Amino acid sequence: MTIPNKKSVEIAVKKLFKTLFPFTGDITAPFTDTGHKTVRDLLVLIFSGLTDDPVDLTDRLMGRMPEIKTILLKDASFMFESDPAARSLEEVIAIYPGFFAIYCYRIAHELERMSVPLLPRMITEYAHKITGIDIHPGAVIGTPFSIDHGTGIVIGETTSIGNHVKVYQGVTLGALSVDKSKASRKRHPTIEDNVILYAGCTILGGNTVVGHHSIIGGNVWLTESVAPFCVVYHKSEIIVKGKNDSPEGYNFII
Secondary structure, eight states: OOOOOHHHHHHHHHHHHHHHSOTTSOTTSOOOOOSOHHHHHHHHHHHTTTOSOHHHHHHHHHHHHHHHHHHHHHHHHHHHHHOTTOOOHHHHHHHOHHHHHHHHHHHHHHHHHTTOOSHHHHHHHHHHHHHSOEEOTTSEEOSSEEEESOTTOEEOTTOEEOSSEEEETTOEEEOSSOOGGGTTSOOSOEEOTTOEEOTTOEEEOTTOEEOTTOEEOTTOEEOSOBOTTOEEOOOOEEEEOOTTSOTTOEEEEO
């Protein structure tokens, strides 16, 4: 096995993105596997050190692109509908780091399913480098999926996320402990359908399940399961004192 050149992988990821979403035309048009020789040649070169038949692997990946594009368009539409600051679907696809991180994950996850070594992690680590969003390619994420702002998000290898889930910045879906002997076990939480995870919340453990239609508030630390239709929030007290106020000040519960 030969480790692919990192720069070549990054170029391939960007070229494949432009192939899926050509901004010179209708970016929502179905993907057709024609006229993409440059991308194919680059993929064959990268795969050549990872498999005995890089052409076949390239064909298999490109053959999955129509369905992957359909999924990504659902992700982008969900992000557009969820974000009042978004002006167009094109803006989400072209600019939003959360969408680019999801794109990299979708490609990497497909390669992970094909048992391609190293490359899936190289792709998601590239996304991590430029977006601050760390999604392990082994995680299972439904569609549509929305990441807003995104910086600081960590989604671990055995995480399972359902459909119509929204995740905000600083969220961690992690393991209760770092133990090499647990590598083959489910270590990360399950997030069911229609869940919102607000900024800074941390959800840990392979047995932890967040039930469908639940909301996890900002800065919540969660290591136990939550039933469907729950709202979980962290309550903190802030004391504000003015120059001429009494020593007790004013209390705000948020």
